[in-house]
Amino acid sequence: MQPRSLLFVAGAIVAVGCLVAAVRMKDPVAPASAAPVATAPLAPIVTTQPIAPTPTTIAKPSPSVVSADSSPPSADDPFVRRAAIEEAIAKKDLSALPEIEKTDLTVNGYLAASAIDAVGKLGAIAPPADKREAVRTLARWLREESLRKTNDAAGNVSILVDALADTKSEEAVAPLVAALDSATHPLFLETRIVQALDALGAKSAAASVERFAVRVRALQPQSDFEKELAKEALEAAEASLTRWRG
Secondary structure (H helix, E strand, O other), rough: OOOHHHHHHHHHHHHHHHHHHHHHHHOOOOOOOOOOOOOOOOOOOOOOOOOOOOOOOOOOHHHHHHHHOOOOOOOOHHHHHHHHHHHHHHHHOHHHHHHHOOOOOOOOOHHHHHHHHEEEEEEHOOOHHHHHHHHHHHHHHHHHHHHHHOHHHHHHHHHHHHHHHHHHOHHHHHHHHHHOOOOOHHHHHHHHHHHHHHHHHOOHHHHHHHHHHHHHHHOOOOOOHHHHHHHHHHHHHHHHHHHHHH
């Protein structure tokens, strides 16, 4: 090869080297060779319907776990029975009288007061036979409650005196006279018996009331309260005797 040709080749090689160097300096961080980067294909976008919330279902309680408070009141409940008795009075339901007369006054004072009142008021409008039975029931109750020395029995005796007067029956006079002559009741209650006899127009009870007046006059009340009770008792006795004698 000629020297001129060698120079030409050498110059070309130098030129290429310079060109490569220039390119490298322009992008010094570029890798000499970059391997192809593999990318995963994108998953397809799927459109779905919105999911509705699942409704909450509340199970009904088993009958075995239902609270006793939610059960209807029993017919034996004293409040239920009292309501039925008061309804019978309001409706003047004489058909209820026999069942009411079976009431045990010692079981519940709340019910006893209502039963006594009902027998007196229904007995007043009952046919003669039913009226007599009502009076006999009240008389029996009066004897029994007079023997019981409890607060509820004393209250029942007071109501029984009024109930016997409510019957407006002559047959109610005898049990009232017996209670007055026993002289075992408090003074205020004996005064109430005299007033019941007066309401019945019981002239046949005059002797019993006179005996009561004698007992009252013999009292020696100490307090003002006792004096007032004695005064009311004597006034009731004298008022009744005056009417009967007139």
